[in-house]
Amino acid sequence: MNIPLGVMALAAAFFFLHLPETDTAHRPRIDVAGMLLLALASTALVLTTTWGGSTDAWDSAIVLSLIAITLVAAVLFVVVENRAEAPIMSMKLFREPNFVKTTVAGLVIGVAMFGALAYLPTFLQMVTGANATQSGLLMIPMMGGLLVTSIGSGAFVSKTGRYKWFPVVGTFVVAGALALL
Structure with a gap:
């Protein structure tokens, strides 16, 4: 799967990516x-x-x-x-407070989310008896939810320009989900 996608990405970059001209004298x-x-x-x-x-x-x-x-x-x-x-x-x-806040929030949420993503397949295999393929298939609804919400929130922010409440609500949703997990 990775090789055909990689080849397509390289071809797309080669044919469609046009970088601006730069001053080669001072790189x-x-x-x-x-x-x-x-x-x-x-x-x-x-x-x-x-x-x-x-x-x-x-x-x-x-x-x-x-x-x-x-x-x-x-x-x-x-x-x-x-x-x-x-x-x-x-x-x-x-030195930018918004950068520091979003970096810290992203770090905390990322650690929690990727910890859960690494833990869940092992849990599904050892506790429920699912094999590796079944465990991966059982993860599809979560990945689908992540895909839909990330695209939806990105579209909402692009359309309205309102973004400040997303990290706050997202943090509470992730914390609640991890508590339920």
């Missing part, structure tokens, strides 16, 4: 240091949460070293991004 330098530090911090964080408490104890040298690497790489990432000509993530964004 910003690629933020290689920022990319490497972000990759290092992300990898160390994932390894910390994966190995900590299961493969290695939380107070083991490996896990503590990974935590230190995560923190040092994150701090260096912020320093590098503040000095980069074309940063991966501009630190100026964090």
Whole structure:
């Protein structure tokens, strides 16, 4: 499924995507240091949460070293991004209260939602006895609901320009759904 869709996406990008002409004399330098530090911090964080408490104890040298690497790489990432000509993530964004609020809300809701999405198929297989295919099919109504509500809310916001109440209501709906789950 992925290969035909990928080929179609590449063909569409090749034939229909027309990028604007840019001044080739002054192209910003690629933020290689920022990319490497972000990759290092992300990898160390994932390894910390994966190995900590299961493969290695939380107070083991490996896990503590990974935590230190995560923190040092994150701090260096912020320093590098503040000095980069074309940063991966501009630190100026964090001076905007709306950006910070929506990022935090998105993080909390995303963690909760993806936690549930990762948990549900396992629950369906182990508790109800469904096989992997049946478990996937049982997830279709939820994914359909997500599809319809995301398209519907996007269309509503585009049409009316009113958006502020969506995150508030969405947070309560997700919290209620997780409580029922």
